Amino acid sequence: MNSPPALRLEAQGPGEASPIRAERLREGDPQPRAWNGYTDATGQFFAGQWAAGPGRWEVVYEPHEEEFCVLLEGEVRLTDGAGLAQHYRAGDAFVVPGGFRGEWCNLTPVRKHYAIMLLKEST
Template identity: 40%
Template sequence: MIIDIVPGYAGADANIEEYRPDAEKIISGDPAQWARTDYITETGNGTFDGGEWRSQPGKYKVSFSGPEYCEILEGESIVTDLEGNAKTVRAGDRFIVPAGFEGTWEVTIPCRKIFICFTL
């Protein structure tokens, strides 16, 4: 691959998706979400992609089939596993959600993050 064709991380707004989690996953609030995929490629085992995500306040169930790197740019969220262990993440925090993670994601202050994930 020639480095000239590797996409930058300030992608065009053409790849924007606006959505909400499925109704049965929403616990509270109205977590309207927005995602822009800047890079996506199919692998032999799944999809590798990255971009920017935003969400309004709300709490909903999550399940990650593959690992995801997150960098919070704005806002605050509380990520809680099925055992009740919680981690509050804020602007400037960087972390990885492991493959197989299940729990809840609660956006307490409108949140914006950069993500890089591998989806099985």
Template identity: 40%
Template sequence: MQPPAEPYAWPRSHILSGNPVQTATYIYTSPDNLFAAGIWTCEVGKFRIDFGRAEFIQILEGVVIVTDAEGTAKTYRAGDAFVTPKGFSGTWDVIEPIKKHFTWYGSGE
């Protein structure tokens, strides 16, 4: 049985538009908290993000435009997979409500 989704919100200072309410369901977290896998959802909206960990992402539903600090934008849709490197800084603009499978590695610092 899958654990329940835990809702959370970005600090208002990170939200650029919309109301990107999110949930995370952790399917697995390693005992040392350096590796995790789960499902993340987000409603329509745009927010700034800084990835403190390397993360593999597979989009299960929805559409998002990811823009890095240099202004390079990429659009991802259901079925797309990509890796966000540790240290990524930029924005996520959720165009259609999104659901992703994630696995991350690192301390988050």
């Protein structure tokens, strides 16, 4: 049986608008774009690139939503609901765990690789 080939994640073309909900936007006009390079057969795992300009907005990750990021360009500050801020720069890798609630702030224009897993909720 042949296995599927490995895939290179590249941003080609204009990407797709990935708007921030108006009620969550706190500052700026980041106009996010996404280049999803891979989605698995279940639709629970996907990966690609994402880019946005400076801005600040509320983020709410579902309890079953996990994201791994590698910053390719720019600077980001993530602040959790308790006010603990983490600062990341190009070259840094980090995980946003399921259930994270807080604020995402692009201090500069940002480009990142992302990998997101949406785990099935147990019933």
